[in-house]
Amino acid sequence: MRAHEAGAMHGDFGGHGPNWLRMPVDINDLLPHLWAKTVNRAPSGALSVGGVEAGDLAAEFGTPAYVVDEADFRFRLRAFADGFGSAFPGGKVYYAGKSFLCKAVVRWVAEEGLNLDVCTGGELATALAADFPADRLAFHGNNKSVAELTAALDAGVGTVVLDSFTEIDRLTTLARERGVRPRVMIRTKVGVEAHTHEYIATAHEDQKFGLSLPASARAVRKVLSEDALELRGLHSHIGSQIFETTAFEVAARRVLELHNAIRVELGVELPELDLGGGFGMAYTTQDDPETPARLADELRKIVDHECAALGIEPPAITVEPGRAISGPSTFTLYEVGTVKSVDLGAGQVRSYVSVDGGMSDNVRTALYDASYSATLASRLSQAPPILARIAGKHCEAGDIVVKDEFLPGDIAAGDLVAVPGTGAYCRSMASNYNHVPRPPVIAVADGAARVIVRRETVDDLLNLDVG
Missing domain, CATH: 3.20.20.10 (Alanine racemase)
Structure with a gap:
């Protein structure tokens, strides 16, 4: 990757992402080797793990959340x-x-x-x-x-x-x-x-x-x-x-x-x-x-x-x-907050999909230039795919979760996005950057979900601050 004055993730865009990233035949497909074994699409079209749909997990436990199969x-x-x-x-x-x-x-x-x-x-x-x-x-x-x-x-x-x-x-x-x-x-x-x-x-x-x-x-x-x-x-x-x-x-x-x-x-x-x-x-x-x-x-x-x-x-x-x-057994569930299209000139557009987490729950992209995948988790879509970058909510230009991924062109605020392969060195290396509480870890099995590490709260952060 050629160097760029604004950072490595700004170089070699080329309008199509990295050479290994292929345009999906069906934007709703899940590639089995990227996901835990019980993850699939429910009849509703939502992502499901252990028999529990992503929307139900978000409603009960909030987002972002690490979800373990x-x-x-x-x-x-x-x-x-x-x-x-x-x-x-x-x-x-x-x-x-x-x-x-x-x-x-x-x-x-x-x-x-x-x-x-x-x-x-x-x-x-x-x-x-x-x-x-x-x-x-x-x-x-x-x-x-x-x-x-x-x-x-x-x-x-x-x-x-x-x-x-x-x-x-x-x-x-x-x-x-x-x-x-x-x-x-x-x-x-x-x-x-x-x-x-x-x-x-x-x-x-x-x-x-x-x-x-x-x-x-x-x-x-x-x-x-x-x-x-x-x-x-x-x-x-x-x-x-x-x-x-x-x-x-x-x-x-x-x-x-x-x-x-x-x-x-x-x-x-x-x-x-x-x-x-x-x-x-x-x-x-x-x-x-x-x-x-x-x-x-x-x-x-x-x-x-x-x-x-x-x-x-x-x-x-x-x-x-x-x-x-641990890595393949977990995905991180986020809610989309904003979608922004950036005109790069020469007919090139990059779509920034900002979610409610970021480098505080997954620093590997910023630290190691790591690559991740993602999918729309709350529904099916018939919209054509767009090349998107999933960004976090932190006050940092390098706050990127997924550098390049094809997502549905109609992705919008309120949608859920799931990033697989986040079980290793994500919660372990999580921080409170920008005073953001760390997400919970939710274990799912046989149609039931339970908290195994609870979500941090602002009160947790303030209790450590003795003034």
Whole structure:
């Protein structure tokens, strides 16, 4: 995309949107791979999820609102548990709570048999408040405080992923004070440039997470020599929204070489290896993610090949899917406030459809230049499609929810619009920019809808302001 003085989203309009965006044959069609499994068009023409129509959700819970298809969320949890459980017997699947976490989701994860990955004291507290078994928790983070590590030890967290020598010292001191020996892994950055946005590529050298391969080797020696922590293995996470396994192949090779060097040089057989997560999901028609079973099979081949080349038995493999589970299971429901046609000259017109949310409930478009899809959710339309941009209500030129999408030409104030694929890193990264309260999270299943995270109110905001 060529640069533009008013920002990246103003460049290369061309009158037809990005090259991958196609004019729909029927503006009312839903592309199944972009939506949760129970989402369809009701006989009325309105969008329906779990047997409940969008208009009814808006009337009962208001807009904007995150709407979770509980059956879809649980299906994706099971798909990863089954796919990786079959490919890697003895391994573990952790749901990456940072993508979206609340007490209801914690219970779904527990009931579907997965483990849970948390990376702050707040996420840990949420898991414990929902009675998640502490020994099935892993605690991540590049700067875990003494208070957070103390809480993890006191709760009996199953694994702490160590990110620095400072954390090794902190946890060693705390463990000795308490007379416990927590299980730990060393987060290792393997120098892989994952094909994703630079902000979510996490295994190259010049970023904050983990230790380089040589530093990881030193960290292993330190942990083993002090003998206060139980070292379970190495941890590698290369990034997020990744669709191909080439980067995992390189990462697995490098981390397994270190795994083998530890075995040969130190005589220690580390029982586990965590290859992280970052598996991609479909936000638009340009995205084509693999199924969990296919991902598991491909990673199995990679691990077996690399271990055979080294002449070693494969360790137990752990993975941490988050976005691929929570993301597709949710859409955000908005109400249209205004529609504005902007004459760009040379016969080009852009239609701005402004909704009652924006970058406070979905910052990914502004932060990552992310692409999303959308549909008219409250009715059918026979109007010809127009190329539209869905904008938010915030006082910010970059407040865009969907950069380019075909919507019906008769879209108007009062219509409902749904944006799929908003379950990951939308509510989790939501803010109160412009003092806008954050939306609720509504779970729908079997014809019933319920609030699992309530809507914030202006009173909530004012109660934090002590004057």
